[in-house]
Amino acid sequence: MNLTTALLHALKANGAKQIFGIPGDFALPYFKIIEETGILPLYTFSHEPGVGFAADAAARYHGGLGVAAVTYGAGALNMVNAVASAYAEKSPVVVISGAPGAHEASSGLFLHHQAKTLDSQYRIYQEITCDQVRLDDPGTAPKQIARVLANCKRHSRPVYIEIPRDLVAAPCEPVPALPEATVDPEAIAACADEVLARLKQAKQPVLLVGVEVRRYGVEQAVAKLAARLGIPVVTSFMGRGLLADANAPLLGTYMGIAGDPEITQLVEESDGLLLLGVILSDTNFAVSQKRIDWRRTIHAFDGAVRVGHHHYPNIPLDRLIDALLARTPDHGNRFQPAKRQYPTGLSADDGEITPQAIATAVNDLMTTHGKVPLAADTGDCLFTAMDIVHTAMVAPGYYATMGFGVPAGLGICACGERPIILVGDGAFQMTGWELGNCRRYGWDPIVIVLNNASWEMLRAFQPESHFNDLDDWNFAAMAAGMGGDGMRVRSRRELKAALDRAWRTRGRFQLIEAMIPRGVMSPTLARFVAGVKRLSMPKSA
Numbered sequence: 243m244n245l246t247t248a249l250l251h252a253l254k255a256n257g258a259k260q261i262f263g264i265p266g267d268f269a270l271p272y273f274k275i276i277e278e279t280g281i282l283p284l285y286t287f288s289h290e291p292g293v294g295f296a297a298d299a300a301a302r303y304h305g306g307l308g309v310a311a312v313t314y315g316a317g318a319l320n321m322v323n324a325v326a327s328a329y330a331e332k333s334p335v336v337v338i339s340g341a342p343g344a345h346e347a348s349s350g351l352f353l354h355h356q357a358k359t360l361d362s363q364y365r366i367y368q369e370i371t372c373d374q375v376r377l378d379d380p381g382t383a384p385k386q387i388a389r390v391l392a393n394c395k396r397h398s399r400p401v402y403i404e405i406p407r408d409l410v411a412a413p414c415e416p417v418p419a420l421p422e423a424t425v426d427p428e429a430i431a432a433c434a435d436e437v438l439a440r441l442k443q444a445k446q447p448v449l450l451v452g453v454e455v456r457r458y459g460v461e462q463a464v465a466k467l468a469a470r471l472g473i474p475v476v477t478s479f480m481g482r483g484l485l486a487d488a489n490a491p492l493l494g495t496y497m498g499i500a501g502d503p504e505i506t507q508l509v510e511e512s513d514g515l516l517l518l519g520v521i522l523s524d525t526n527f528a529v530s531q532k533r534i535d536w537r538r539t540i541h542a543f544d545g546a547v548r549v550g551h552h553h554y555p556n557i558p559l560d561r562l563i564d565a566l567l568a569r570t571p572d573h574g575n576r577f578q579p580a581k582r583q584y585p586t587g588l589s590a591d592d593g594e595i596t597p598q599a600i601a602t603a604v605n606d607l608m609t610t611h612g613k614v615p616l617a618a619d620t621g622d623c624l625f626t627a628m629d630i631v632h633t634a635m636v637a638p639g640y641y642a643t644m645g646f647g648v649p650a651g652l653g654i655c656a657c658g659e660r661p662i663i664l665v666g667d668g669a670f671q672m673t674g675w676e677l678g679n680c681r682r683y684g685w686d687p688i689v690i691v692l693n694n695a696s697w698e699m700l701r702a703f704q705p706e707s708h709f710n711d712l713d714d715w716n717f718a719a720m721a722a723g724m725g726g727d728g729m730r731v732r733s734r735r736e737l738k739a740a741l742d743r744a745w746r747t748r749g750r751f752q753l754i755e756a757m758i759p760r761g762v763m764s765p766t767l768a769r770f771v772a773g774v775k776r777l778s779m780p781k782s783a
């Protein structure tokens with residue numbers, strides 16, 4: 243076994259299913275070992291942001307580790323935004339970067355791909371990962387790899403592994419089992435007792451669940467807890483889709499002033515709000531109509547629990563849920579799955595295409611043929627997705643970077659699925675071209691480009707600026723050259739026909755370019771914009 247195969251076996255043993263990457267001369271040696279050993283399948287992309295987004299989405303979707311393999315400098319630094327997004331959204335991505343060999347580093351020459359110093363890249367990645375290692379000693383590498391992968395899983399955040407190119411084939415022992423987290427059972431018990439006591443005292447307890455519930459694989463356990471507690475459950479904006487098919491008293495998604503007023507009131511006036519795995523972010527809470535009383539709030543996040551002003555460090559979410567379940571008898575409560583009404587029954591007429599029409603057409607498709615996973619980009623396509631029936635979905639709901647949608651959809655293709663990808667024209671201009679890699683891998687996603695020839699989300703906040711006007715690139719006309727089928731549609735009739743045809747056509751990606759008049763928004767985005775504007779108005783207004 244050598245340094246690279248030891249790493250590859252450890253990645254596979256701890257949940258990695260594939261590697262996404264782009265090589266370079268500092269990475270060729272370890273890419274050669276990846277390809278020749280086949281320990282994990284390798285999918286190369288065209289631009290490193292896509293590599294990072296695909297690895298992030300694959301990790302979220304299959305619940306294991308995502309792996310993004312790049313070359314030193316130009317490659318790794320090209321991927322910084324995607325890894326920062328994975329860090330913000332708590333996605334366990336393992337970044338592997340080639341690096342100069344020891345003799346090169348001491349040559350005294352400036353090396354190609356080098357930024358300020360040879361350590362600059364390592365320092366940059368320290369800001370967007372939870373642990374880092376340079377494997378410059380095969381003797382210590384196995385334990386270091388074990389530590390870094392354990393932290394990636396424990397914190398559900400990206401980690402960074404640098405492999406000097408002169409050591410990739412150095413003899414190396416296998417990576418040992420990952421070190422277990424040490425927790426204090428008494429602290430967990432005390433925390434669980436206090437949480438349940440608070441909920442019992444509350445007149446209007448509410449459970450709000452967020453992304454960590456999925457990242458740590460506790461969705462079913464949380465659903466069971468919610469059912470036993472019998473208190474209303476809502477998801478955060480980022481946590482949309484959680485528990486939707488579970489036996490739980492789920493009411494829907496909290497979106498503050500932009501969401502269902504009943505849910506908003508229930509959450510914001512609760513005297514016993516239990517937040518499980520929720521990121522306290524502006525996208526989850528900035529549109530809160532009134533300030534949430536954090537003194538009466540319980541927040542379990544990032545391995546710690548705050549109960550009002552009490553702080554319990556080192557309480558892993560899964561251990562807390564187990565302790566709460568152990569203290570909450572099962573009375574066999576049965577609940578109807580959330581009956582949120584989603585728009586269906588698109589009238590296939592000559593009416594213009596709106597984001598809501600797209601959501602309706604997708605709902606009709608899933609009602610007829612069954613649910614498929616969704617990947618959404620930043621833009622009105624993400625708000626449009628809020629009106630699509632519950633199904634597995636990956637989206638940059640908090641970090642809100644553009645460019646995520648298409649590569650993320652390909653990450654789900656690499657998991658063996660056929661996703662529907664929702665992306666705006668602006669975001670498609672950034673990473674939509676990764677579709678050109680589908681043919682090599684036999685991937686055939688269905689891509690719906692919401693083409694309003696505009697950065698519409700920005701125009702919604704600043705309509706007077708003409709720089710939000712984009713040209714019409716006619717993306718559908720480019721699909722054939724990239725190995726797919728393109729359809730440009732302007733009416734609801736054409737949209738429905740194109741979706742039906744795309745569904746029936748396998749083996750080639752299907753790109754439906756839906757032409758939407760500028761200024762036509764989804765209802766959720768319209769409420770979000772109105773809410774943000776109202777909240778930002780001076781109180782006197």
Ligand SMILES: Cc1ncc(Cc2csc(CCOP(=O)(O)OP(=O)(O)O)c2C)c(N)n1
Pocket residue numbers: 620621622623642643644645665666667668669670692694696697698699700
């Ligand atoms: C990498 C990056 N650079 C800039 C921005 C800032 C932005 C947020 S939303 C937006 C416009 C999106 O236009 P698109 O056509 O894709 O979608 P739509 O609004 O529905 O018309 C921009 C430029 C972000 N979030 N990420």
Ligand SMILES: [Mg+2]
Pocket residue numbers: 621666667668692693694695696697698
């Ligand atoms: Mg647009």
